[in-house]
Amino acid sequence: MSVEEYSRYTLLSGSNSSSWSLDKRTVILISVLTFPVFMFCITYMTLLGVYEKVVYPIRNLEEIRQQNVHRALAYNTFGDETNTSYSFYLNSKRYSADIGEFKLVCYYNFPSRPDSLQTEDIDPFLCTHINVGFVEVVNNSIFLSADKQALLKELVKLKTFNAKLKILLSVGGAGGATGFSEMVINHANRKSFIQSVINYVKDYHIDGIDLDWEFPNEDPGNDKYQKMHFTQLLEEMRTCVQRQPKYAFLVSVAVAATSNIISNSYDVSYMNSYVDYINLMAYDYHYYTKYTPFTGINSPLYASESEKYYLGTLNTNYSANYWHFLGMDKSKIIVGLPTYAHTFTLTNFRNNGLYAPASGFGKLGSLGFAGYPQICQFLSTNQISPIFDMESKSPYAVKLSEWVSFEDAESLTYKTEYIRDNKFGGAMVYCLNSDDYKGICKANGKTGIRFPLTNVVKQILMDNDGSG
Ligand SMILES: *[C@@H]1O[C@H](CO)[C@@H](O)[C@H](O)[C@H]1NC(C)=O
Ligand SMILES: *[C@@H]1O[C@H](CO)[C@@H](O)[C@H](O)[C@H]1NC(C)=O
Numbered sequence: 001m002s003v004e005e006y007s008r009y010t011l012l013s014g015s016n017s018s019s020w021s022l023d024k025r026t027v028i029l030i031s032v033l034t035f036p037v038f039m040f041c042i043t044y045m046t047l048l049g050v051y052e053k054v055v056y057p058i059r060n061l062e063e064i065r066q067q068n069v070h071r072a073l074a075y076n077t078f079g080d081e082t083n084t085s086y087s088f089y090l091n092s093k094r095y096s097a098d099i100g101e102f103k104l105v106c107y108y109n110f111p112s113r114p115d116s117l118q119t120e121d122i123d124p125f126l127c128t129h130i131n132v133g134f135v136e137v138v139n140n141s142i143f144l145s146a147d148k149q150a151l152l153k154e155l156v157k158l159k160t161f162n163a164k165l166k167i168l169l170s171v172g173g174a175g176g177a178t179g180f181s182e183m184v185i186n187h188a189n190r191k192s193f194i195q196s197v198i199n200y201v202k203d204y205h206i207d208g209i210d211l212d213w214e215f216p217n218e219d220p221g222n223d224k225y226q227k228m229h230f231t232q233l234l235e236e237m238r239t240c241v242q243r244q245p246k247y248a249f250l251v252s253v254a255v256a257a258t259s260n261i262i263s264n265s266y267d268v269s270y271m272n273s274y275v276d277y278i279n280l281m282a283y284d285y286h287y288y289t290k291y292t293p294f295t296g297i298n299s300p301l302y303a304s305e306s307e308k309y310y311l312g313t314l315n316t317n318y319s320a321n322y323w324h325f326l327g328m329d330k331s332k333i334i335v336g337l338p339t340y341a342h343t344f345t346l347t348n349f350r351n352n353g354l355y356a357p358a359s360g361f362g363k364l365g366s367l368g369f370a371g372y373p374q375i376c377q378f379l380s381t382n383q384i385s386p387i388f389d390m391e392s393k394s395p396y397a398v399k400l401s402e403w404v405s406f407e408d409a410e411s412l413t414y415k416t417e418y419i420r421d422n423k424f425g426g427a428m429v430y431c432l433n434s435d436d437y438k439g440i441c442k443a444n445g446k447t448g449i450r451f452p453l454t455n456v457v458k459q460i461l462m463d464n465d466g467s468g
């Protein structure tokens with residue numbers, strides 16, 4: 001209505017002031033009522049992931065997460081284990097490492113999609129060893145599908161560029177424990193498995209085998225001696241390598257990092273004499289499960305002041321020293337570093353530090369696993385500055401209810417310096433597929449650097465005069 005009409009209306013109504021105040025009240029009332037609804041919708045959409053789904057299309061991390069979920073769950077299901085009452089030997093002379101050369105062992109998961117990391121896109125000079133996986137044990141032999149056989153042949157071609165590069169076939173993975181129990185149970189089965197390893201060494205020119213059984217004796221069935229049988233397999237492999245040097249091969253084992261699984265699965269001092277080295281899976285220390293519904297660092301280097309008892313053992317420093325304490329030479333301990341992140345959904349987004357209550361996996365990634373490119377996009381799109389936790393030497397980042405623990409150049413610098421300065425055998429990276437293999441993240445202010453995380457590790461190991 002026009003001003004004129006309006007004044008006529010108010011004159012007619014005869015109650016100028018009250019109609020004004022009624023309108024005002026209505027406006028305020030409507031605002032007061034709709035504002036929370038509006039805010040609620042925005043928050044709810046964010047919580048439901050409508051916003052993130054548009055901004056960060058979820059990538060298929062099938063090849064990474066399939067191998068990891070079992071281990072992450074196993075590490076985070078503590079059972080009754082609270083016994084941490086051992087003390088470390090301080091006299092480590094017997095084991096003091098004489099490292100001429102650090103190893104940089106990189107895991108590579110067979111690509112499952114066209115946009116996955118392809119064999120020919122791997123830098124042949126980035127790592128000293130590539131563990132390609134995962135393959136199964138079927139009928140007491142190594143089993144590769146035709147696709148994987150073809151990919152393995154392609155991968156081995158990297159050795160034509162770098163003759164020093166070692167390529168190992170990784171058997172098992174977190175999803176592939178089935179064939180192991182039947183294979184280790186008696187001498188005949190183990191012998192047939194070792195023969196299949198030799199066949200792969202002959203036919204594919206691989207350099208060795210990485211046994212990634214997660215985990216021996218976890219589900220022993222009717223084999224009371226499964227832990228011992230696994231040790232026997234390693235012993236027989238060592239004997240085989242010594243007897244027929246023509247087809248000699250490296251033997252490594254991907255091993256657990258938590259003390260309860262270590263004591264249940266491995267005869268460490270015996271293993272020490274049979275393996276070339278172990279790959280310590282020093283990650284998944286904190287992961288969302290219904291038993292551990294709180295945030296935490298995927299791969300903390302050290303315990304924090306507040307972490308007591310069992311929680312105080314869930315860090316790389318503890319695990320690496322524990323393996324050494326149990327009898328593994330330092331030079332045979334290859335300390336694992338993740339390139340992937342763990343994501344959580346906060347219960348209350350105002351309570352967003354370490355050990356904050358979480359209600360599930362985050363929306364980034366898949367089942368709580370996310371690759372580094374997703375994290376760097378998440379950070380840059382939201383202009384988030386990560387928080388660097390000095391106790392664990394690890395960053396984490398928060399956006400409303402999304403909480404992520406990840407690695408960056410800074411954390412990997414601390415962790416690799418730790419490996420180097422404490423004279424462990426080297427670093428293991430899990431995995432090339434979750435590093436930024438396309439070079440889309442900013443590193444030192446520019447994009448286009450492929451495998452930025454693994455390169456940080458390599459650079460620091462190379463900075464040591466003693467290394468090759
Ligand atoms: C805890 O571990 C120590 C050292 O291995 C052992 O001597 C002790 O008996 C264990 N305690 C319990 C309650 O299992
Ligand atoms: C394993 O053995 C079973 C039974 O002898 C056979 O049916 C199957 O084809 C074998 N699998 C492989 C991969 O050799």
Ligand SMILES: *[C@@H]1O[C@H](CO)[C@@H](O)[C@H](O)[C@H]1NC(C)=O
Nearest residue numbers: 088301302303317318321322
């Ligand atoms: C690292 O572990 C060793 C052995 O458990 C321990 O003595 C040392 O205090 C730990 N370092 C830190 C910084 O926690």
